[in-house]
Amino acid sequence: MAGRGRGAEEGEGTTAGVSERLLFAGTAPVEATPVSLPMPRPAGEILPPDGGASLQPPKSATIDRIRRQFRRASFSAFRQSVVVAATTELDRGIGFLVVPVFLAAGVIFFFSLNTEPDLYRPLAAVALMAVCAVISRSWPKTHLLFMAALFCALGFVAAKVETWRVATPMLGSEIQTRLTGRVVIAEEMANGRVRLTIDLISTAHPTLRYAPDRVRLSARGIPPDMKAGSLVTGYARLLPPTGPVRPESYDFSFDSYFSGIGASGFFLGDPKIIPANDPPAGTSVASTIENARENIADHIRSTVGGPEGEIAAALIVGVRAGIPEDINEAMRRTGIYHIISISGLHMALVAGTIMLLLRGAFALFPDFSSRRPVKKYAAAIALISIAAYLVISGLVVAAERSFIMLAVMLVAVLFDRAALTMRNLAISAIAVILVSPHEVVGPSFQMSFAATAALVGAYAGWADYRADKVRTPPAKRSFLGFISRKLALGVGGAAMTSLIAGSATLLFAIWHFQRVSPLSLLANLAVMPIVSLIVMPFAVLSALAMPFGFDGPFLYVMGKGLTAMITISAWISEHSPVDAVGLISIQSVLLATIALVIATMATTWLRLAAVPFALAALLAIPHVRTPDLLISEDAHLVAMPIGGGELAINSVRSNEFTTDNWKRALKAETIVPPETFAKGALDIADPVDLPPGSPFYCTGDLCIGRHPSGAIVALAENRNSARPACGFADLIVINDATAYNPCRDPRVLVVTKRQLARDGSAAVFFDPQSATARPDIRYAVEKPYRPWHEQRSYSREARGLPPYKRPEKADAKPLPAQ
Structure with missing residues (x-):
């Protein structure tokens, strides 16, 4: 008995050791099966005619038992591998990366509701989820679920607070009135009219009891001395904000509400300037900045001239109302319209040009550069430069979002951290979501962060691949071979960048605009080198030289680059097939978003989980009924x-x-x-x-x-x-x-x-x-x-009333005496 006990103990120890080694290797051991040794049969026992084979279990039962054991072992191994990979992802910080994802989910849920919720229940949900998250810290899985619910609730509350804070007064019905207000923005349009954004002060004939605070009106002409901050008056027709042009399309009322525009329309005559007292301090500062923008834009237009001057003004100061519509449409068809709006591309090019110039200048002083962190100096000055660029470009939402993204990266350089990481992108997304939650449901936010996340994830994956690959020293090449290799790498990198960003934003573009740019890869390959190497660098140089009056040569070169860009986009647009693709289902967009999140944020083999969602997104594209x-x-x-x-x-x-x-x-x-x-x-x-x-x-x-x-x-x-x-x-x-x-x-x-x-x-x-x-x-x-x-x-129509007609003027003759 003692010997058998020791053998059992030794056998158990051996089995445990093998199990531990297999578990460490990511594979679970197969369940042990007891072996039955044949017992000696009594003398004289007669065996069956088959020699005792019928006494053994059938082969099919043995095979089924082995299959069941194999399936259990395979599932156990797969489950253990998932646990190991998920633990690795958590250790690498994926929990922080998905914070903006859950915040955005809460925002989207808020704006998708059919009724306006109150603020108290969402706040109570935030408090409850926070308490549950603290209590459940001893149970990691439950804790993660409560943390996800907490961030969803925070996104919901952020959207509700913004909606309550904005509270834009909106005009209810079309009306004609004489208004008096202060000009905020004056933009010259391509059709010759002028678009004015005006803060209303008063209305008369009739006086509006529920007047909007800010309106946007067009005029045939304005006095030459009218500028931002001027007090104007005129008779105008005001129109309420319009809704979507079709169900599930872009909602202009939603955009007007969060932009603070309560009505739009046009002046029935030319507005006139009236004398005014000094405006409030805040208004004066904003007017000064706006007037500086317009003066710079006028200077650029007069120096460059033509459509190139309008585009140059759009790239430098963000004034793009004067760009001809045919050029805008050509850029939309070719997929390069992102060049016009100030975004992360422009901010990155400005910061990169500033840093390159400063690093080159510091290199002229090697003693100083060897003793000082000149890279941080360049990053700090680049951060100040893009902040100034943000202000002078008009503080548009897309530019603000791009500034936050790039500012996080430059601050990371100041603190000796990697600049281009998913963590910095997550910080930028969190800041944008908390500041402007309504941007989450717009195409600009979705396409911008989708493209950036895809590029950062692809870059990280390529870096990991190169780090694991054994590299041999490069062979010596001639100067021509060196240039050819660098040129090929540059073209290949630009092509991959355009392909990755275009693939990541494709379904979002189709959902919002029902169009694709089939030749966008060709257009971006042809145009982006001109923009990156000529247009934007010389735009930065012209901005630096403009205070000294030496910007003429730089603007000239910039204009020539824009001429080439316009010519290329027009030619490609003419040869592009029809870009309308119709409607796609919202399910496909949601599935593609999940696939993008998994593919860009996961670092282990778990990123393969994005493949089923991507395939499901493609299969769900046609699951939508087109209206008749x-x-x-x-x-x-x-x-x-x-x-x-x-x-x-x-x-x-x-x-x-x-x-x-x-x-x-x-x-x-x-x-x-x-x-x-x-x-x-x-x-x-x-x-x-x-x-x-x-x-x-x-x-x-x-x-x-x-x-x-x-x-x-x-x-x-x-x-x-x-x-x-x-x-x-x-x-x-x-x-x-x-x-x-x-x-x-x-x-x-x-x-x-x-x-x-x-x-x-x-x-x-x-x-x-x-x-x-x-x-x-x-x-x-x-x-x-x-x-x-x-x-x-x-509105009168919603109340079932006929169109408003002004009463006829009464006869001026006195009534006869009775």
Whole structure:
């Protein structure tokens, strides 16, 4: 017994040792199976005819047992490998990297709600999650879950606080009034008009009881001495902020609310300057900066001239309203429009140029450079330079976000830390989310951080690969070979940069703009060297030389570089195929975002988990139904695809921006205007005889068209003209806020101007199986209203009132005596 016990103990020790070694190697041991030795049989026992084989377990049972053991061992090994990899990721700091991800998730959840939440329950949720996170520190997995919930709640609260803090007064209805205000920004536009941003002081004739604080108006002309800070007056037509041009598209009311713009419109005449007292101190400083920007922009325009001067002014001081639209469109089609708006690219080029110049200057003094941290000096001066660039560029949101990102990296250099890391990008994202939470749902934030994260992650992966690779000393090359190799590396690096950034932002661009740039890689390869080596460096040099009056030669070289950029983008745009790709599902964007987060933040084999999400995102792209008809929120414009890439509309004069957006969303190439006939000249015995896919035929106050599915659409100006269409139409749109449903047939969908004024633009879906079934409709704005939509309920159309008409002036003659 003692010997057997020692053998058992030794066997257990041996098994434990093997298990520990296999566990350390990431593989779990296979479960041990007891071995049964054959016992001696009694003498005279008769075996079965098969020699005793029937007494042994069948081979299939043995094989099944081995398979089960193998599966259990494989799952145990995989699970242990996941645990080891996850522990490694946590040790490397992935917990901090995902903080902005959960903050952004909370922000997105807030803005996706159908109703406006209060502030108390989110604050209570933050306190509760914080307490649970502290209590659960002894249970790591539970602690991580509570921390994730805490940051989601913090993002939710940040979005709520910003919405409460902004509280922009919004104009509810269109009106004409005489206004007096102070000019904040004056921008010359490409069409010759001037766009003014004005802080309202007072209104008259009529006096608005709920006037907005800031408006944006255009004027045909302004006095030559008008500038930022001037007090102006004039008669203007004010329009409330518009909603999305179609459901799930960009919401202009949302942007106006968080930009502080309560109304837009135009002056009915030229505004006039009136004498004013000294403005407040804060207003005076802002006006001084704005006037300096305009003076610099005018100097650049006069020196460079042409469209190049407008682009140069946009790159240096952020004034881009004067760039011709054809150049803007060419850059959008070629995927290089990011060059125009001041962003991280410009901030990085400015900081890089400053640091390069300073490091070169310090190199002229080797004794000083060897004893001083000149790299930190250059980084500090570059930080001051980009701060000045931010101020002079107008403090736009995209520039602020880029400044935060680059400032974090330069501060990292000051403290002897790596500049280009995911940790610094996470710090930048946290700062932007907490300062401007509404930016999270915008295309600028999403595409900027997606591209930067992809580039930083790719750079880190390439650095790890090169660190593990054994490198041999490079062979000696000739000067020509050295230059050729450097040129090839530069072109290859630029191509990979463009490819990685474009791939990371592709689905975001399609979701927001319904367009892609198929030749963007070629355009960026051709244009970015010009921008990086000529345009921006000489822009920095011209800015440094401008106070001394020596900026002329630098602006000249910059202008020539911009000429080459415009020429290249125009040529590539002409040879680009159609860039409209239609709608994609929101599920594909969310899945792609998850894949991007995993691929860029993971450092172990766990990054392979991004592959299933990426594949799912690609498969989910077409899981969206394209509308069969779109209606504008003012009921003036209706668009219906009729096949063959044609989009039929009901108006000869249509809003260009709206129709362009609808064309891309519905994958249409050409616009088919309506055929107009004199009243009574249109002879259609029965509208059902119209062939499917017919454009709109208009006569008098009624237009009729037929969708390819067979559904008949009627557009009427009032209830009386809509009544005859009740007998044959499947959809009737009435451009009258006072009208109500004239049809008794419940299968006929009637949409009035009052409904559209309340609920925004609409998308209509016909039943592909039956043209007589009632169509489905989805509106862009849901009720109850969020703060950026509350003004909709105060318009005359939403209240069912006719358009406002000014009362006629009373006769000046005295009334006869009674």
